[in-house]
Amino acid sequence: MQGSAPQTFTIAEFLKWNDDDELNLNPIFQRGPVWAGPARSYLIDSIIRGYPIPKLLLRTSIDRDTRRTVRDVVDGQQRLRTIIEFAAGKFALTSKAGEYRGYRYSDLSNEEKDDFLAYKLTCEQLINASDDDVLEVFLRINSYAVPVNGPELRNARFDTDFSSHVKQLAHTIRHIWDLGTISPRERVRMVDHSTVAELLGYLINGVTEGADANITKLYEQQMTTPADKLPSETEFVDIMTTVEELLQGFKGEPIVTRPQFLMLCAAVMYAKEKLPAGRLDFSEVAPPEEMLQDRTKIVKAIGDLNTAIETPAEDLDPRALPFIEARSSSQRMSSRQPRFEYFCHALAGKSFYDL
Incomplete structure (x- = not known):
């Protein structure tokens, strides 16, 4: 031949x-x-x-x-x-x-x-x-x-205002992934689209479980929603800009990985009064008006959580244990609830040492 x-x-x-x-x-x-x-x-x-x-x-x-x-x-x-x-x-x-x-x-x-x-x-x-x-x-x-993954299947299957909005927003905030949240290889496989879709879902329905099937269900639910009824690009970019500013000093650190990033985004949405309750319980977190007041304290509190992730179990402060244990099933509500609470505590300017 x-x-x-x-x-x-x-x-x-x-x-x-x-x-x-x-x-x-x-x-x-x-x-x-x-x-x-x-x-x-x-x-x-x-x-x-x-x-x-x-x-x-x-x-x-x-x-x-x-x-x-x-x-x-x-x-x-x-x-x-x-x-x-x-x-x-x-x-x-x-x-x-x-x-x-x-x-x-x-x-x-x-x-x-x-x-x-x-x-x-x-x-x-x-x-x-x-x-x-x-x-x-x-x-x-x-x-x-390479077998087609969930984000790629959704990109091929859905041609709606929602899917177009996801695509546009993923492009608009693409620089944020450089923090280390989504790798270039993952972006090739459209994981950034999946992440943006999930975050839009928080603004629409509140936080739910994060399995791929749940994201597909969100696409199905939004098939007939017109563009002007979706969370606006201005609103979404404002939230993501706040998250990026808070994480700017943690590029490549464990705290910017996707599971932590998603719950920090949810906490910022709550602080800006943009987050429906969904399946989260807000009873143990401070009211939004007490959050996002002192950036220096907030960044320090996020840094303490980042340090806790890297700390060996035998040296870990017991007050950080629920946050660390919650990483084991990052998509389940039993994991998302405690991490959401820790991030809300940080946005109020309080370290987990204050718990």
């Missing part, structure tokens, strides 16, 4: 190959078209904006008698089918495409059409490979694939 180095071909070239029956989107080893509207729109939006997309793999067969070249798509069938069908005007873009929502190919400006047709797709070719060789390559490619 002979392979080739990566090459680039324009979308216009692929469209011509398809028109000339020199492109086979349905070889025996490929799946049928399964992409939903949001995924198709996100791909086209990436192309229109000039962002790169994954490379394609083709099996290129050359007939020495007819001198015709036929290209079987080994990997990338759904991407190419989406591109071809969009160029043919067969579907309109959804809200995943931002301001291009509702656009068909014919709605693009002449310059945008030119850029679309000139967009270069990176390909590798298997030259005159046998069906057995191609099937082996296809199986190997798919065996390397």
Whole structure:
């Protein structure tokens, strides 16, 4: 089997190959078209904006008698089918495409059409490979694939005002993750979207358990909620800015990890009187008007909690024990309640040493 180095071909070239029956989107080893509207729109939006997309793999067969070249798509069938069908005007873009929502190919400006047709797709070719060789390559490619996680499934499934709001807010506050709350690798897997969705859920319903199924349920509950009925970007960014300011000196420390971060956010929402009770009990925490008064004391109190996380069990102050023990099941309410109370205590400017 002979392979080739990566090459680039324009979308216009692929469209011509398809028109000339020199492109086979349905070889025996490929799946049928399964992409939903949001995924198709996100791909086209990436192309229109000039962002790169994954490379394609083709099996290129050359007939020495007819001198015709036929290209079987080994990997990338759904991407190419989406591109071809969009160029043919067969579907309109959804809200995943931002301001291009509702656009068909014919709605693009002449310059945008030119850029679309000139967009270069990176390909590798298997030259005159046998069906057995191609099937082996296809199986190997798919065996390397990382299983789709919950955030990625929600991104593909939901195309609503809520999902668009999550996407926009995740982009707006992306610098906050540099504290160490969400790693770059996790952002690639859209964990930042899941985190933003959960925080929006706090503002809508209050704090509940944080299992992935609960977040999916939130997306389902908000399917018909219009954008103007969701927590505003101004409100959300104000809360996140306060959290970021309080954690600025703790970059990379245990206190900024996602479970602690979420409950600190909930405490700040409570302090700003933006948090419905949900499944939390507010009876053991100070009233909001006593919170967020002395930043120096608050940062010290958060620092004490951070130190407690790093302290060996035998040296731990007993007054910090409920906070430390609550980390063992970070998504359950039995864990979230005590951590929420400790963070509220800190926002009132009191260390756990004052308990």
